[in-house]
Structure formats: C-alpha cells, structure tokens
Amino acid sequence: MNEWGGVGMDEQLVDLLVCPVCHGALVWRTQVRAGGRIEEGEARCHGCGATYPVHEGIGLFLTPDLSRHDLWEEVESRLAAYLRQHPEVERTLLATPLEGLSPADRWFRARILEERGAFAEAQRAEELALADLYTREWLACYRAQLAYVTEHLSPAEGPVVDLASGRGGLVEELARRSSRPIVATDFSPRVLRAARRRFAFLGLARRMSFLACDARRTPFRDQAVGTMTTNLGLANIEQPEGLLPELRRVVAGELLAICHFFPEEDEANAAAIRRLGLATFLYERPAVAAFRGAGFEVELANVRRGQARPTPEGVLLAGAGIDALPVAETELTWCTLIAR
Numbered sequence: 001m002n003e004w005g006g007v008g009m010d011e012q013l014v015d016l017l018v019c020p021v022c023h024g025a026l027v028w029r030t031q032v033r034a035g036g037r038i039e040e041g042e043a044r045c046h047g048c049g050a051t052y053p054v055h056e057g058i059g060l061f062l063t064p065d066l067s068r069h070d071l072w073e074e075v076e077s078r079l080a081a082y083l084r085q086h087p088e089v090e091r092t093l094l095a096t097p098l099e100g101l102s103p104a105d106r107w108f109r110a111r112i113l114e115e116r117g118a119f120a121e122a123q124r125a126e127e128l129a130l131a132d133l134y135t136r137e138w139l140a141c142y143r144a145q146l147a148y149v150t151e152h153l154s155p156a157e158g159p160v161v162d163l164a165s166g167r168g169g170l171v172e173e174l175a176r177r178s179s180r181p182i183v184a185t186d187f188s189p190r191v192l193r194a195a196r197r198r199f200a201f202l203g204l205a206r207r208m209s210f211l212a213c214d215a216r217r218t219p220f221r222d223q224a225v226g227t228m229t230t231n232l233g234l235a236n237i238e239q240p241e242g243l244l245p246e247l248r249r250v251v252a253g254e255l256l257a258i259c260h261f262f263p264e265e266d267e268a269n270a271a272a273i274r275r276l277g278l279a280t281f282l283y284e285r286p287a288v289a290a291f292r293g294a295g296f297e298v299e300l301a302n303v304r305r306g307q308a309r310p311t312p313e314g315v316l317l318a319g320a321g322i323d324a325l326p327v328a329e330t331e332l333t334w335c336t337l338i339a340r
C-alpha cells in the first residue's frame with residue numbers, strides 16, 4: 001500500500017506487456033512490491049534495450065518518437081502560473097460561494113482543490129460545474145453511454161483496458177459497477193497520477209492499474225486485450241493514422257468506444273474540427289469506415305441524440321475555456337461503437 005492508500009501496478013499485467021517500440025519481450029526488475037503489486041521497478045526490452053520505469057505504481061510506457069500534446073500538463077501549468085501572478089484571483093476563486101461562481105470557474109476551482117488533495121470539496125465544485133457547463137441532454141446522453149458500457153461488459157476474466165482514460169469518468173463507473181480489474185491508460189502521466197490519487201481517496205483504486213502510454217503505440221502484446229473501452233477518447237487523439245491498426249493488433253475480443261458524432265451539414269463546427277485535425281472520429285461515416293478499413297466489424301449501439309452548446313468560458317479566469325468543441329450549438333448523435 002502506498003502513501004495514498006492506493007496500490008501499484010498489478011503484477012499479472014506483466015504477462016500482457018511487451019516493448020511498445022519493437023514488441024520485444026520485457027525483462028522485469030522489481031524494486032518495491034506489495035500484495036502482488038509493483039510500486040517501483042523497471043522493464044527492459046530484451047530486443048532493443050529500451051527501458052520503461054514503474055514509478056509510484058504507474059507504468060511509464062511512453063516512447064520518444066511520438067509527439068505528445070499533453071493538454072493536462074498545459075492547462076495545469078498555465079493555471080498555476082496565472083494564479084501565482086494573480087493571488088487575489090485565487091483567493092476569490094476559492095472563497096466565493098460555489099453558487100456565485102460561473103460554471104467554468106467552478107470547474108477550475110475543482111482542479112485547484114484536487115491538486116491540493118481536497119477531493120470531497122473538489123467533487124462538489126465539479127458536480128455543480130458540470131450541471132451548468134453542459135446541456136441537460138448532453139449529460140443525459142453521456143450518462144446513458146457510461147451505463148450502457150458497464151452493463152454490456154461481459155463478466156469474463158481478465159482486465160478491461162481503458163484507452164485515453166483522462167480523469168477517469170468511465171474508469172470510475174467501471175470500478176463501481178463491474179468486478180473486473182481495470183487498466184487505466186493515457187499518454188499524460190500527470191492526469192494518471194491525479195486520477196490514481198483521487199481513486200485511492202474514493203477507495204476505488206484496488207482493482208485498478210495505471211499505465212502511461214500512447215494509444216497509437218501501446219505496450220500490449222498481440223491480441224492480449226479481451227475488452228477495451230474508451231470514453232470520448234478516440235476523438236481526442238491527434239494524428240490518429242496509426243491508431244486503429246494498433247488497436248486491431250492488441251484487441252482480441254471487443255472494443256466499446258463511447259462516441260459523439262457531429263452532423264455533416266453543420267459548417268461552423270466542421271471548420272473548427274478540420275482546424276483541429278479531428279475529423280475521423282467526430283463524424284459517423286469516416287469513423288465507421290476507418291474501423292472497417294482496419295479489419296473490425298462495427299455496430300453502433302445505444303444511439304441517442306441531444307443538443308450541445310459551446311462550454312462557457314471562465315469569468316474570474318477570464319477567457320479560460322473547457323472544451324474546444326462544439327464552437328456553435330448543434331445536435332450530437334451519441335452511441336457506443338462496438339468493434340470486434
């Protein structure tokens with residue numbers, strides 16, 4: 001058990017992992033372990049000699065060749081720098097009753113509180129933020145997909161690997177409602193560290209492992225993953241050309257991907273989506289075609305529609321935004337894309 005009351009990487013995962021660069025076998029050296037969990041250690045590739053540390057219970061399997069636009073790192077360090085220069089804004093942000101703050105300011109307050117380990121207060125701020133950041137339909141569609149994925153999971157053995165887990169919206173749902181081990185992955189070590197602390201606080205970390213890896217170059221051996229999930233993860237992956245061949249390589253069973261698709265005729269959002277380079281997974285037709293092209297069979301389940309509006313910017317933190325999309329009000333089609 002570590003200082004956060006959480007646990008390290010499940011030792012059973014070792015059998016599923018290879019070098020993300022050359023897929024060579026890994027030779028493990030464990031320095032600190034407890035209860036079948038690795039806290040500190042190192043894996044060395046027998047093939048190419050690359051090394052991958054396990055630090056504070058998180059396996060770090062990032063490769064140097066893929067560029068990484070880590071928004072968590074950017075937002076948190078920009079926020080910290082801004083608040084250092086404007087301590088009066090931080091004081092007001094933390095002292096104002098939550099109801100008196102704008103939705104985005106509530107969300108940023110939640111981030112500051114979480115960073116300080118004030119998880120219960122952070123959760124309250126976040127809940128109040130979400131209720132006003134998103135439309136009621138958006139939240140209903142989102143929750144319906146989380147519920148669908150957790151209900152649809154088979155009770156099969158073996159871990160569920162969640163891709164682009166971020167702060168762990170889906171991971172939390174899986175931990176609460178399924179008995180399977182969960183592997184949360186993201187290319188941002190920062191967000192994984194924060195998620196792990198929060199889940200340890202919530203008493204949910206026991207069945208979880210955390211691996212920092214790029215979804216386009218994962219450390220899983222061929223066909224090692226029985227069930228993979230992702231919650232709005234695919235559409236956040238920049239330069240996703242290698243993504244689906246990689247997922248086809250590692251997924252033996254099924255991939256359940258929560259997606260929302262934009263209407264093709266919505267020009268205002270289309271221009272922003274093109275600028276961000278995220279068109280493949282934000283439109284139904286290219287997304288389905290990309291999966292089929294990579295050799296998957298595809299089914300769209302639990303299809304729902306709901307209005308979405310741009311998330312409002314901060315007021316105290318003037319101009320600070322939450323979601324880049326949508327840039328104009330639109331109707332999104334939500335579904336769980338099942339790929340086998």
Ligand SMILES: C[S@@+](CC[C@H](N)C(=O)[O-])C[C@H]1O[C@@H](n2cnc3c(N)ncnc32)[C@H](O)[C@@H]1O
Nearest residue numbers: 164165166168169170186187214215231236237
């Ligand atoms: C909006 S979050 C998705 C929400 C999250 N799945 C949940 O359930 O709360 C998108 C995540 O994708 C991650 N991401 C973006 N590109 C990635 C990549 N190439 N590989 C792995 N993760 C990536 C980001 O760091 C971010 O945490």
